Amino acid sequence: MSPSSTPAKALTIRILGRDYPIACPDDEREALLNSAEYLSTRMDAIQRGGKALGNERIAIMAALNITRELLDLQAQQAGTPTTTAPEVEQRLADLQRMIEATMASGDEPPSR
Template structure:
């Protein structure tokens, strides 16, 4: 059974106490730092007022980043598969012509 511990993270000058497995505490702290950074960037623009709205905009931006990275990785995988198919065809053609 995984041991759980309580980690305190600070986001926009407010402390949050979050329970997580001990093995995930570093990842949680990094995620909180990243979220804090994104929220501060949004708040600094002055276009979004209120912590809740800043949090929602940060969540949307982070989700968009993740989705874009996943889409790029998927395309890379599709390209790799296509290249492998093309190489197989070339090899097959070379075998036939010899």
């Protein structure tokens, strides 16, 4: 939110059936509602994936997927094909596999 934004007012968003009150300026309300709907849709798709996951793990998976999309879009806008960043792609793939393996086993992720 920029300093010139209008004063924040309470707005309740719903993600995976849970309500979250968020302070949001009127001029950013529509963007926040769209973001919340997108996030909830992505999290719902992960939840329907068949694995019994907690909301925190679902949120992490959704965040990783959305971040990957963002990085791909930024690379495209910069005119850099996403394949020119193999280290980043490999790291994201490794993280994805590690998270999925941890979720499948029900264990906590290994500490670094």
